[in-house]
Amino acid sequence: xxxxxxxxxxxxxxxxxxxxxxxxxxxxxxxxxxxxxxxxxxxxxxxxxxxxxxxxxxxxxxxxxxxxxxxx
Numbered sequence: 001x002x003x004x005x006x007x008x009x010x011x012x013x014x015x016x017x018x019x020x021x022x023x024x025x026x027x028x029x030x031x032x033x034x035x036x037x038x039x040x041x042x043x044x045x046x047x048x049x050x051x052x053x054x055x056x057x058x059x060x061x062x063x064x065x066x067x068x069x070x071x072x
Contacts (some may be wrong), residue, residue, distance in 0.1 A: 006064060007033075008057035011050070015041070015057045017065055022058050 007016040013024040014033050026037040041054060 006061060008060060010053050010057050015054065015061065017058075017061050022054075022061075 005016075007014040007025075009015070009027055012027050014027050015022055015024050017023070022041045024039050024041060026034045028034055041058075043051065043054075046054060
């Protein structure tokens with residue numbers, strides 16, 4: 001699988017890296033990604049447990065993405 005097409009599903013959202021930014025897309029009931037529902041993660045608006053899940057998904061994607069990226 002290409003690193004830029006990798007994603008992790010958390011709470012019904014597919015999380016993927018797009019140009020170094022964590023982006024999310026809603027996942028339909030049948031498991032397909034709704035490509036029209038693009039959003040970016042709002043890290044500051046998350047509860048602590050939710051933050052841990054999304055951060056783990058983000059860390060996984062960063063680990064297996066072989067491009068260099070800079071995050072703030």
